[in-house]
Amino acid sequence: xxxxxxxxxxxxxxxxxxxxxxxxxxxxxxxxxxxxxxxxxxxxxxxxxxxxxxxxxxxxxxxxxxxxxxxxxxxxxxxxxxxxxxxxxxxxxxxxxxxxxxxxxxxxxxxxxxxxxxxxxxxxxxxxxxxxxxxxxxxxxxxx
Numbered sequence: 001x002x003x004x005x006x007x008x009x010x011x012x013x014x015x016x017x018x019x020x021x022x023x024x025x026x027x028x029x030x031x032x033x034x035x036x037x038x039x040x041x042x043x044x045x046x047x048x049x050x051x052x053x054x055x056x057x058x059x060x061x062x063x064x065x066x067x068x069x070x071x072x073x074x075x076x077x078x079x080x081x082x083x084x085x086x087x088x089x090x091x092x093x094x095x096x097x098x099x100x101x102x103x104x105x106x107x108x109x110x111x112x113x114x115x116x117x118x119x120x121x122x123x124x125x126x127x128x129x130x131x132x133x134x135x136x137x138x139x140x141x142x143x144x
Contacts, residue, residue, distance in 0.1 A: 005086045008095045008123060011130050015121075016081045019103065022071035024064050031058050032124060032131035039137035043117040046139055070105070074113065077104040084118070093125045101138055116140070 018027035035058035117138030
């Protein structure tokens with residue numbers, strides 16, 4: 001495994017630790033300022049014609065408040081994530097990680113929010129290290 005693949009695995013694992021510990025500051029440390037995050041309405045909506053944005057372009061304050069609200073109002077029941085594959089550009093300046101996610105949140109009324117499926121997390125090497133520039137919503141590929 002290359003050093004760059006190790007760096008990408010570290011940033012994926014850092015993001016996982018942030019969810020596990022409900023650490024907004026740690027979570028926000030993985031995002032590039034130009035990050036955008038399209039999301040499918042369900043894990044079966046593979047066609048991006050149906051996708052939406054849950055928030056605009058990355059903004060530290062706005063995204064931080066959004067995630068803090070989730071953390072303050074929901075219990076993390078479980079957060080299982082497995083890195084399936086890491087791919088690095090031949091130039092070593094871009095990468096993506098394929099990650100299987102099974103994260104379950106429960107609010108105070110017992111309603112569950114289940115994030116389950118496969119994500120493609122896209123990274124760019126910038127001054128100061130690797131930052132996530134894009135992330136597909138979680139998709140079910142049947143058997144993933």
